[in-house]
Amino acid sequence: MKPAQRTHQIEPFYVMEVAKRAAEIEHSLLASDPAMIHLTLGEPDFTAPERVQQAAIAAIRQGKTQYTAALGLEQLRERISDWYTTRFKLKVPKERIVITAGASAALQLICSALIEEGDEVMMPDPCYPCNRHFVTSVGGIASLIPTTAAERFQLSQQKVAAHWQDNTKGVLIASPSNPTGTSIVPQELAAIHQFVKSKKGFTIVDELYLGLSYNAEFGQSALALDDDIISINSFSKYFSMTGWRLGWMVVPERLVRTIEKLAQNFFICPSAISQYAGIACFEQESLEEYEQRRAEYRRRRDWVIPALNELGLNVPVMPDGAFYAWVDCQAWSEALKLPSSWEFAFEIMQRCHVAITPGRDFGNADTDRFVRFSTSNSLDNLQIAVERLAKLKLQLFR
Ligand SMILES: Cc1ncc(COP(=O)(O)O)c(C=O)c1O
Structure with missing residues (x-):
């Protein structure tokens, strides 16, 4: 073996x-x-706050522990959709929200859905280490583009255009970033996305730290730019639930069915208990x-x-x-x-x-x-x- x-x-x-x-x-x-x-x-x-813990305990006690739909509980998808409205003033229909086992499963699903053998995906260097491995594990090639402090350690439209190859299919950006805690300037992201779109590529923005944004200039979701942007998110960081393995992503409507098929096969569904607890995250308290x-x-x-x-x-x-x-x-x-x-x-x-x-x-x-x-x-x-x-x-x- x-x-x-x-x-x-x-x-x-x-x-x-x-x-x-x-x-x-x-x-x-x-x-x-x-x-x-x-x-x-x-x-x-x-x-996780007491209220969220109690919601998990109640789910266990009430036997709400069976498989859920692969895309996640309707009620949780609705709460997340409402959160986009109240926090970001954005209309994100629940049908485009896919609940996952953390951002990690979302990244695995989206890479499986979009990357063909030999496709290249650009990402800033430095970046979250697992990103390159999500890409290579489905036969893609991670292209790490060195960035500088002047660029806030993020990609620029100029660099994306300069490094774009025939086999490049998209970009993967985390904003705010791990390890730097710096976000991409919204105008730069818009320019990158426009360029990527002109090449019929994809833009994935990992927004798992967006809840923990300290500066209004960077506090808006990339989803405000275009419905074609794929946004990854998670309950791990802002919602303090790392070990609960719960996250979500927002995808264009035309990708939902593909993601659903993959999610059914890979995971069946995210943890039911964590999903019931996740609903309690959106209560006012x-x-x-x-x-x-x-x-x-x-x-x-x-x-x-x-x-x-x-x-x-x-x-x-x-x-x-x-x-x-x-x-x-x-x-x-x-x-x-x-x-x-x-x-x-x-x-x-x-x-x-x-x-x-x-x-x-x-x-x-x-x-x-x-x-x-x-x-x-x-x-x-x-x-x-x-x-x-x-x-x-x-x-x-x-
Ligand atoms: C940028 C980034 N993306 C994704 C993840 C994975 O997070 P999750 O716990 O939601 O799978 C992490 C975890 O540290 C991260 O820093």
Whole structure:
């Protein structure tokens, strides 16, 4: 038995190596040692609100645990449609909303639906590591286009046009992005989409962090631009439900039947229990709680980004969403005589007991000089992490 050829292109998730090492160090710590502060995983430090938990419990108790329709519960699709109306002033009919097992299943479905063997899909470098693997796992080719801070680490129309090949079929953009927390300028996205459309290609925008947007300029959904844009979304981040495996996507009407067939075959349906809980996310009290959480994420960002800049751990673009800081650690790596951000991350973990993710996971463009801090941790912990780094800085840059 040997694994299929295409699996060789799928790289490991390097952050797991970091998490493993962090756990090893943690096990060897004495009670008097400072505890490890985990700033690696892109996961909310909040759980689902009480009301949402109760909705899941009620679904179990009432036996609402059978398969649902492959496209998801009508009621949940309706609630999401209403949310687009109230939050984004957009008309998104429920018929175009497909409920999935997280954004991951949505990405897998849409890649299976649109990509032929040998088709190329463009994405910015750096980007969410799994994106390239969703594309390659269906026989496509991920084309990572290096981006710069001046471009907010996003694609531009100019770059998309310059790199477009005969076999290019579309673009996949996350806005706000993981690992940078930066969004694409709406006019740039509109120009990219227009170009892609002129080539009869597809535009997929992963909007899983859109709920956690801190700047009105970037707070609108890409769906406002055109019904042909495919929008990916999730309950994982804004709705604090990573392990519940629930998400959705909005697709053009003519794609719904294809997606439905694939979803029936791949997954039968998303978790019924999570879907019933998902309905409770849109109750007024839940939405208010989520908005308080968004304010808290923003408060953390507002404190930690200037603090990192102050330390010479430069964040070249202020994140406008999500809970990440994409940090240039080159000066520190040099001071520590380390070849790259990979070694830097392990050194910081060892010396400061602060776990962060090396840039390597997210692509090739300058990723050896960047690390990602996940700021989804309490402000107290973020402040302790910065204090420890400040102490190390005093030793390094005397
Ligand atoms: C940009 C991006 N897309 C998709 C995902 C997958 O999310 P989900 O938990 O909804 O499958 C993540 C998870 O971190 C992400 O950062």
